[in-house]
Amino acid sequence: MADRPSEGPRPGPGEEGGSSSSSIPDDMWEKFLEDSERDIRSSAPKEPSARARMVTERLREQDTRGELPPGWRTGPAWQEMDGRAARRRKLWAVLGVVVTAAVVLVALKPSLLPGDPFGPGESEAAEASPLPDETAAPTAAPGASDPETPTLDRPFAGSPAERWADGEAGIVLPEAKAVGAVSADRVEQALKLTKKLLVGANLDPKAVRGARPEAALSVLDPKQPGLLDDLDTGLRSPSRKHDPVTLFSRFDPAKVRPAGDVIKTRGHMTIKKGTQGGVAVHADYTFVYPVVRADGPTEVTRTIVRRVLDVEVADPARYKVTPGRLLLMNYDQEIGNSSxxxxxxxxxxxxxxxxxxxxxxxxxxxxxxxxxxxxxHGDGGDCGTVTRT
Incomplete structure (x- = not known):
């Protein structure tokens, strides 16, 4: 703190240069000296205490002679400065609450930041990432998904299929290898024909909307006794005995329409030696169809169809078959969420x-x-329920 001037006491009441109205209270004088010395020390390179005393004495003399404006120590300049500081404190108090809330919110959900600079958490990233291709039957059912309601924007919300591949991308062919006397090329042909059958029966947009599944039918061998006749009968005059949905996924366009262009697909194929001198392919795939009513409401529901097929490419040198066509040996299905x-x-x-x-x-x-x-399958006389769609 700077020293008070030592040249005697300040003038009292009735003495020269002052009166009771112009006397300076001690506490205000001390504050002024402290502020002045601090400012001088910050700006003066030498002898800050001596200079402080000089400035203080000069200001005191000017004050005694009445040369300084009233309230120069405690007037508007100090009040405005204090007011600005107060407003600044209030502003930061409000901003502090907002910033604190924002920090907490971002800590809980960093994806709210533009571009999600921190990236999703491990569990969230795992939940959103696509599954690897299925190469064999899984050992357990998929885990539970968040109970979200499907919408037109997210028709697979709340479904394990949200992480499945889209359409044909979910039908990944295994490596074609020779099986016994059957060359790798013929095995590859059998795999590609099987995929074409699956796509034409379950993913072709026109067929799914109720049209005749021509692409799928074109893969099947017309020389296989009774097969195409039975399928044609079912498509033309469906009945319990000839029901085309046992092989083809079809929806009535007058009642429902697809909710978007994506059908989710997951499954795998395996190969082995066939019974007809060729190669046999076993296919096990599940297709998930999101749909809405055709009359306008946007409520989204899903139908899940699992299909298991056994097909063969026979040896045309030993059997009466059509080269480049499939023999459909067995086919089975399980349908979830359909009347x-x-x-x-x-x-x-x-x-x-x-x-x-x-x-x-x-x-x-x-x-x-x-x-x-x-x-x-039971005896065919019951109608089960599904635990989720």
Whole structure:
């Protein structure tokens, strides 16, 4: 602190140069000296204390002679400075609350920052990332998904299929290797024909919307007794005995339409020696179809279809077959979320906001996404439920 001037006491009441109205209170004088000395020390390179005393004495003399404006120590300049500081403190107090809240929110969900500079968390990234290709039957059903409601923007929300591949990308062929006397080229041909059958029966946009599945039919051998005749009968006059949905995924365009252009697909193929002198292909795939009603409402539901096929490419030198065509040895299916005992040639998805077109479920509950178990069927007289769609 700077020293007070030592040349005697300040003038008192009635003495020269002052009066009771112009006397300076001690505490204000001390504050002024402290501020002055601090400012001088910060700017003066030499003898700050001596200079402080000189400035202080000069200001005191000017004050005694009445040369300084009233309130120069405590007047508007100090008040304005203090006011600005107060406003600044208030502003930072408000901003502090906002910034604190923002910091907490970003810490809880960093993806809110533009561009998500921190990247998603490990669990969130794993949940959003696509699954690797399936090369063999899984050992368990997919884990539970967040119970989200599907929408037109996200028709697979709340479904394990959200991480599955889109359409044909989910049908990945295994490496073609020779099987016994069957060359790798013929094995590759059998794999490609099987994929063409799966795509034409379950992914072709026109066929899914109810048109005749010409691409799928063109892969099948017309020399296989009764096969194409039975399929044609089912497509032309569907019935319980000839039901085309046992092989083809078809929806009635007058009742439902696809919710977007994506059908999710997951499965695998295996190869082995066939019974007809060629190669046999076993295919096990699940397709997930999001749909909405055709009459306008945007409620999204999903139908899940699992198909298991056994096909062969026979040896044309030993059997009466058509080269480049498939023999369909066995085919089976499991359909989730479609009305039971409706045999009009179409799948009939059920919506949460409407009643079922078929009988009430009476059979066991199954998980349509569980690909770890072989297909099981009862006596055909029950109608089961699905645990999720």
């Amino acid at each position: 039971c005992f409706v045999y009009d040639g179409y799948l009939h998805p059920e919506f949460a906001s409407s009643t079922s077109a078929g009988p009430d479920p009476s059979g066991p509950a199954t998980d349509p996404y569980d690909r770890s178990k072989p297909l099981e």
